[in-house]
Structure formats: C-alpha cells, structure tokens
Amino acid sequence: MTTLTMPRRAWVEQVMGLPISIHLRGPSVRNVDVDECVQATYDELRAIDLLFSTYRPDSEVSRFNRGELALADAHPLLREVAVLCDLARRRTHGCFQSWLPNPDGGTWWDPSGVVKGWAAERAAHRLSRLAGHDVSVNAGGDIAVSPGRYDSTPWRIAVEDPDRRGPGGPPLAVVPLAAGGIATSGTSARGLHIHDPHTGRPADKVRAVTVVGPSLVWADVYATAAMVMGPAALDWLESLAEYDGLVVGPQGVQATSGLSATVTQG
Amino acid sequence: MRRIVLAFVTTVSALVMLFSYHTSTMGGGVPTTAVGTGSSTQTQSQTAPDTTTSGSAGGSGSGSGGDGTYTGDSVDTRWGPVQVQITVSGGKVTRAVAVVFPSGNRRDQEINGYALPVLAQEAVTAQSAQIDHVSGATVTSDGYVASLQSAIDQAHL
Numbered sequence: 001m002t003t004l005t006m007p008r009r010a011w012v013e014q015v016m017g018l019p020i021s022i023h024l025r026g027p028s029v030r031n032v033d034v035d036e037c038v039q040a041t042y043d044e045l046r047a048i049d050l051l052f053s054t055y056r057p058d059s060e061v062s063r064f065n066r067g068e069l070a071l072a073d074a075h076p077l078l079r080e081v082a083v084l085c086d087l088a089r090r091r092t093h094g095c096f097q098s099w100l101p102n103p104d105g106g107t108w109w110d111p112s113g114v115v116k117g118w119a120a121e122r123a124a125h126r127l128s129r130l131a132g133h134d135v136s137v138n139a140g141g142d143i144a145v146s147p148g149r150y151d152s153t154p155w156r157i158a159v160e161d162p163d164r165r166g167p168g169g170p171p172l173a174v175v176p177l178a179a180g181g182i183a184t185s186g187t188s189a190r191g192l193h194i195h196d197p198h199t200g201r202p203a204d205k206v207r208a209v210t211v212v213g214p215s216l217v218w219a220d221v222y223a224t225a226a227m228v229m230g231p232a233a234l235d236w237l238e239s240l241a242e243y244d245g246l247v248v249g250p251q252g253v254q255a256t257s258g259l260s261a262t263v264t265q266g
Numbered sequence: 267m268r269r270i271v272l273a274f275v276t277t278v279s280a281l282v283m284l285f286s287y288h289t290s291t292m293g294g295g296v297p298t299t300a301v302g303t304g305s306s307t308q309t310q311s312q313t314a315p316d317t318t319t320s321g322s323a324g325g326s327g328s329g330s331g332g333d334g335t336y337t338g339d340s341v342d343t344r345w346g347p348v349q350v351q352i353t354v355s356g357g358k359v360t361r362a363v364a365v366v367f368p369s370g371n372r373r374d375q376e377i378n379g380y381a382l383p384v385l386a387q388e389a390v391t392a393q394s395a396q397i398d399h400v401s402g403a404t405v406t407s408d409g410y411v412a413s414l415q416s417a418i419d420q421a422h423l
Binding site: 023136141142143155156157158159160171175182183184186210 | 398401402
C-alpha cells in the first residue's frame with residue numbers, strides 16, 4: 001500500500017484559541033482505539049489550556065502572575081515549561097522572551113510561545129503510541145510530526161507565502177518532513193505582535209521566518225527569535241545544528257543550506 | 267487592531283472547516299469533528315466526511331438546526347467586546363460576521379470576502395495538491411471563539 005492509497009483521517013478542534021488538527025495515516029485509522037486515543041489527546045490539550053491560559057483567571061499561569069501560586073507549588077508541567085522558557089531565552093541570546101508586557105503596562109509571564117509547540121509535540125508523541133500510524137499535529141500552522149512504523153513517507157508541508165495567504169496560493173516552499181517540527185512566525189496573521197525584548201520595539205525587519213528541525217518546540221522558539229534578529233537571522237539559523245530556516249525579508253526569500261532545495265519561489 | 271481582524275478571519279476559516287465537514291454532534295461543549303481526507307487519487311466515497319465523532323458529551327446525534335441567523339454572546343477580549351453572528355443555510359455556516367468588534371476596525375467587509383474562501387487550508391490542500399499541511403504565521407482566535415461557539419450552540423449545529 002503506498003502513501004497515495006493509505007487511509008487517512010483528520011480531526012480538528014479549537015483548543016488554546018487555535019484550531020488544532022490531528023492527522024493520521026495508516027491501515028487502521030477507523031478503529032475504535034484510534035478514536036479513543038485522539039479524544040484522549042484533545043482532553044490533554046484542553047487540560048494544558050486550563051493550566052497555561054493567560055485568558056483564564058483560574059489558570060495556574062494567571063494565579064502565578066497574580067502572586068497566588070509559587071512555581072515550586074505549581075503543576076509539574078508548568079515547571080517543565082518554565083525550564084523550557086528559560087532555556088529558550090538563553091539559546092536565543094535573549095531574543096525569545098516569555099516575560100512580556102501586559103495590557104496594564106507591567107510585565108507578566110506568558111509562556112504561550114513555548115506552550116503551543118510543546119503541547120502539539122506532546123500530542124504527536126502520545127498519538128505515536130498508535131502502532132502503525134503516521135501522525136502529524138497542526139497547531140495553528142505549526143506542525144509536529146511523529147513517524148509511524150508502517151509508513152514513514154514524509155508529510156509534505158507547504159510554507160505559506162506571507163504576501164499570498166489563503167488556499168491555492170503558491171507556497172514559498174514545500175518541505176518534506178518525516179519526523180520533527182516546522183513552525184512559522186510572521187506578521188501576516190497577527191500584525192507586529194513580536195517585540196524585540198532588548199528594545200521593546202516591534203520586530204519588523206523581516207516578515208516571516210520558518211524553521212524546521214527535530215523538535216517543534218525549538219523550531220517555534222527559533223522562528224520567533226529569528227524574527228527579532230531580523231537581518232542577522234539567516235546566519236544565526238545556519239549556525240544551528242539540526243535546524244534549518246527560511247527568511248522572508250527585504251532580500252526576498254532566503255534559505256539556509258538545508259532548505260534551499262525546497263524553495264519554489266525566489 | 268489589524269490583529270483582531272485577521273484573528274477573526276482565521277477563526278471563521280476554522281469554523282468553516284468544522285462545518286464543511288460537519289457531522290452532527292456539535293451541540294454540547296467543544297465541537298469535535300472528524301473529517302476524512304484523502305489523496306487526489308482516492309475515490310469520492312473515500313474522501314467523504316466521516317460520520318463519527320466521539321468525546322463530545324451532550325452531542326445529540328441529530329441533524330442540523332434550523333436555517334437562520336444566530337448571534338453569539340458578547341465576549342470581552344483584552345481589546346474590547348466581540349460579538350459574532352452566523353448565518354446558517356442547509357446546516358452549514360454560509361456567513362459569519364463580527365457585529366461588535368473593537369473600535370477603529372473598518373475591515374469587516376474584507377473579512378467577509380476573505381473568510382469563507384479561506385476554508386482551512388490544511389484540510390483542503392490535503393485533498394488537492396499533494397500537500398499535507400501549510401505552515402504559516404500563527405492563526406489565533408482569542409476571544410472570538412466564545413462568541414462563535416455560543417452562536418453555534420443557538421443554531422444547534
């Protein structure tokens with residue numbers, strides 16, 4: 001059975017303010033245990049949202065920000081993410097920051113930039129327990145892929161052209177991904193929502209950055225950091241082991257060496 | 267404010283995806299929809315929507331609610347109140363507009379023109395272009411989901 005005829009199914013739910021879709025390929029996608037595992041995965045994503053949402057006043061993150069919860073007393077997953085946030089800041093020379101300005105003019109801890117990729121990757125790992133299935137999880141355009149044991153043909157991931165969003169628009173690149181993650185940060189969907197933590201100014205030097213590598217968590221973090229780095233992003237991405245990137249900026253579309261073959265537009 | 271507008275667009279696109287593959291059990295809680303996607307070489311029957319959903323407690327299993335217009339609750343977001351109205355025809359959302367949105371926003375017509383065609387790229391492309399996913403700038407829906415959901419609930423979709 002080839003990939004073209006491999007049965008596949010997809011689910012989508014709104015969780016964490018995002019459409020999160022789960023895609024499975026494999027001979028048994030219609031089995032009951034598949035449905036059960038998918039629902040358990042969404043259950044966990046909702047539980048993660050309850051812990052981490054900055055919109056829910058009763059989330060642990062909100063309680064932490066109000067000073068009502070010490071990190072030491074927080075849920076183990078919260079502490080895990082706190083460690084990742086700290087690591088993300090250090091690995092990006094401070095260009096990724098989870099302490100962000102809040103609407104009241106102060107700062108608060110907003111780990112959303114890590115949580116989304118981390119949760120999607122966690123979901124993909126959980127689903128990979130379904131023996132014989134390839135898994136991909138798409139959290140609002142950031143995608144985690146776990147290989148199955150039956151068919152590990154790469155998923156084909158189109159990278160959106162920020163100037164031509166929407167279906168049918170020619171992609172900037174098509175990246176084959178058998179395992180790992182791919183994430184895009186940019187200004188096209190949410191405007192200038194990324195700020196340079198060093199200056200507080202919007203990151204507006206490049207318009208979009210896509211990063212691909214073994215982990216969606218880090219692909220996502222590096223894409224955000226590269227937006228902040230602007231003109232220096234491409235060289236920095238090239239310096240990262242195991243990760244590659246695509247930068248859309250004043251010089252057009254530029255790719256690190258590992259991705260240049262995937263680019264379909266100049 | 268631009269982010270709000272586009273956030274709404276993506277919410278609608280997600281919703282449209284949900285309804286495009288609408289099954290039946292959206293009545294309670296978070297909508298769960300199973301969609302069948304297939305490659306371009308599959309037959310139509312293989313790419314038809316699945317008829318099963320699970321985990322959506324309170325789902326009625328009944329068909330769609332009545333056609334008409336449903337207005338969701340006003341939901342406060344950090345940028346201001348948002349209220350969403352949907353138009354349902356033949357059990358599908360044919361139109362979704364924000365009837366209340368943060369001030370300074372004059373792009374609703376653009377939203378309407380754009381939102382429905384957007385149609386959840388990943389689901390569409392999976393069936394058409396040998397592409398499984400699209401990676402793009404993050405889509406978010408923030409407070410819009412709540413108002414949309416209440417409109418959906420009223421429509422008993």
